Amino acid sequence: MILLLAVATLAATGKVCAQTRATGGETPSPVAVLDTGKTQSMEQTQKHRFWDKKNDLLFAGVGAARTFDYFSTLNLRRRGDNEILLTNEVVDNHVAFAAIEAAGTGVSIGASYLFHRYGHHKLERWTSMVHFGLATTGAVRNYCLKTAHPKTTP
Ligand SMILES: [Zn+2]
Numbered sequence: 001m002i003l004l005l006a007v008a009t010l011a012a013t014g015k016v017c018a019q020t021r022a023t024g025g026e027t028p029s030p031v032a033v034l035d036t037g038k039t040q041s042m043e044q045t046q047k048h049r050f051w052d053k054k055n056d057l058l059f060a061g062v063g064a065a066r067t068f069d070y071f072s073t074l075n076l077r078r079r080g081d082n083e084i085l086l087t088n089e090v091v092d093n094h095v096a097f098a099a100i101e102a103a104g105t106g107v108s109i110g111a112s113y114l115f116h117r118y119g120h121h122k123l124e125r126w127t128s129m130v131h132f133g134l135a136t137t138g139a140v141r142n143y144c145l146k147t148a149h150p151k152t153t154p
Pocket residue numbers: 046047048049050115116117120121124
């Protein structure tokens with residue numbers, strides 16, 4: 001039984017290898033032709049790859065700004081201040097709040113991708129730059145807010 005399985009497996013892998021070799025041997029010339037056609041049309045519609053160095057930096061910046069915002073908001077809550085954009089309950093649930101911050105970064109990258117896809121490369125970059133600016137400003141503001149001192153009567 002085991003021998004039969006081994007033979008069947010060998011036969012199957014042999015077939016897969018043969019198929020791979022067959023397609024591998026046949027495709028080089030058509031693929032090369034297709035590739036040149038693709039790069040030509042890509043040069044016309046897209047000026048750069050989506051994951052180029054500039055976008056890598058911008059997305060990393062957005063992620064960092066969102067992280068900065070996350071910690072500044074937790075700091076604000078620890079000092080007794082209230083969250084204004086979300087509710088205190090959401091922010092106090094650290095896992096949910098971290099997920100929201102991560103989703104914000106994801107949505108931003110998605111919007112950039114859509115702009116890139118449809119040839120609006122300036123808007124694509126600006127999405128990240130504006131997001132980075134707003135998130136960083138918000139975080140700095142959070143740290144600058146005065147600590148709430150609830151009136152306690154002794
Ligand atoms: Zn682009």
